[in-house]
Amino acid sequence: MPAINYLRLSLVDRCNFRCSYCMPGDGEIAYLQRSEILSYEELLFLIEQVFVPLGIDRFRLTGGEPLIRRGAVGFVRALCALPGVADVSMTTNGYLLEELAADLYTAGLRRINISLDSLDPEIFGQITGRSHWHKVWKGIQSAHQVGFDPLKLNVVVLPGINESEVPDLAALSVERNWHVRFIEFMPIGNTAYFEQSGWVNSETLRTRIRERFGLEAAACPGNGPADIFRIPGAKGTLGFISQMSECFCDRCNRLRLSADGYLRPCLLNESDQIDLKTSLRTGTSAAQLRDQVKYVLDRKPEINFRERDRGTTGRYGRTMSQIGG
Ligand SMILES: Nc1nc2c(ncn2[C@@H]2O[C@H](COP(=O)(O)OP(=O)(O)OP(=O)(O)O)[C@@H](O)[C@H]2O)c(=O)[nH]1
Numbered sequence: 001m002p003a004i005n006y007l008r009l010s011l012v013d014r015c016n017f018r019c020s021y022c023m024p025g026d027g028e029i030a031y032l033q034r035s036e037i038l039s040y041e042e043l044l045f046l047i048e049q050v051f052v053p054l055g056i057d058r059f060r061l062t063g064g065e066p067l068i069r070r071g072a073v074g075f076v077r078a079l080c081a082l083p084g085v086a087d088v089s090m091t092t093n094g095y096l097l098e099e100l101a102a103d104l105y106t107a108g109l110r111r112i113n114i115s116l117d118s119l120d121p122e123i124f125g126q127i128t129g130r131s132h133w134h135k136v137w138k139g140i141q142s143a144h145q146v147g148f149d150p151l152k153l154n155v156v157v158l159p160g161i162n163e164s165e166v167p168d169l170a171a172l173s174v175e176r177n178w179h180v181r182f183i184e185f186m187p188i189g190n191t192a193y194f195e196q197s198g199w200v201n202s203e204t205l206r207t208r209i210r211e212r213f214g215l216e217a218a219a220c221p222g223n224g225p226a227d228i229f230r231i232p233g234a235k236g237t238l239g240f241i242s243q244m245s246e247c248f249c250d251r252c253n254r255l256r257l258s259a260d261g262y263l264r265p266c267l268l269n270e271s272d273q274i275d276l277k278t279s280l281r282t283g284t285s286a287a288q289l290r291d292q293v294k295y296v297l298d299r300k301p302e303i304n305f306r307e308r309d310r311g312t313t314g315r316y317g318r319t320m321s322q323i324g325g
């Protein structure tokens, strides 16, 4: 069992996109009030006093859309400067990167994962509910120019929608040092859509890419579950995140903290989460907070294998945008 050293931290539950795979079709989500969201000061306290001392020293900022939260760049700066923090990264839809990539880099961020589900602006609009392809593409260029490395592009593969674009998206890794990752569509966020559409197995995608370009094993820095390959001679790599066709729970090294302070031991497990915000706001000491997190850490191996689905009877209470992916 690997050490649990990676926390996915959701900065905000809101998003300026409406991706069909991530949110319910009617877009009806109850959003958190500002007072319910952990403040940056509270987050920094938890990171410095609770998570880092327990060996959790890698942090990924996600959301909703992390960059729509006011002050996100300042928070990145403060987080990168905290003693004991080994790695900070971000997952974003890229909409605000054109404006913010340089500031984020100066603040200390070096790794970024950007969602890009299509190279076709119309299909992109159909998937994300927003006609922002050109702005996102410019954002990706800005991130590339300021020097983000690794720069990863996330594609959720949707049957009949962007599936046919997989070879073209994979080809983005040839000329540039970009790491394109294909994610199997999971039944969280929009289960009705998932049931109607189904998902595509990573091995099917690898076969198609192998036939067109060839494919070899490779490596790329990261803390996540992707299996990494490379088109021979390419500057970047291809990652496959195969949570539907493979079980990678034996390598699971992470916890998730929602914007309102719920710490969950597994993406799929809603019943074993703890409410750190209420503890923090009712005067619980740092030592007691560490004990609460330690309880989750001690239970984690068991949850990975046997209890990850417990408490999620059919439909998940929270969407991916609320959990942070
Ligand atoms: N089932 C499952 N899916 C995960 C897990 N971690 C990441 N994923 C999936 O992979 C997607 C992309 O993850 P990213 O936010 O880009 O981060 P990552 O791949 O963990 O990060 P690095 O490897 O550090 O770059 C997530 O949105 C999920 O769909 C996990 O622990 N379990």
Ligand SMILES: C[S@@+](CC[C@H](N)C(=O)[O-])C[C@H]1O[C@@H](n2cnc3c(N)ncnc32)[C@H](O)[C@@H]1O
Pocket (backbone or CB within 6 Å): 015, 021, 022, 062, 063, 064, 065, 066, 091, 092, 093, 113, 114, 115, 154, 155, 156, 183, 184, 185, 186, 187, 188, 189, 190, 320, 321, 324, 325
């Ligand atoms: C929830 S988003 C949050 C960060 C940011 N808004 C973005 O889109 O990159 C994080 C990741 O979750 C992935 N995701 C969302 N819903 C998913 C689903 N149903 N199945 C697989 N991945 C999903 C997205 O593609 C994205 O890479």
Ligand code: SF4
Pocket (backbone or CB within 6 Å): 015, 016, 017, 018, 019, 022, 023, 063, 064, 065, 093, 115, 320, 321
């Ligand atoms: S995947 Fe990201 S950009 Fe798309 S709706 Fe979900 S949170 Fe927003």
Ligand code: SF4
Pocket (backbone or CB within 6 Å): 225, 248, 249, 252, 253, 254, 265, 266, 267, 268, 303, 304, 305, 308
């Ligand atoms: S399903 Fe849960 S235990 Fe398995 S890899 Fe994902 S977060 Fe970890």
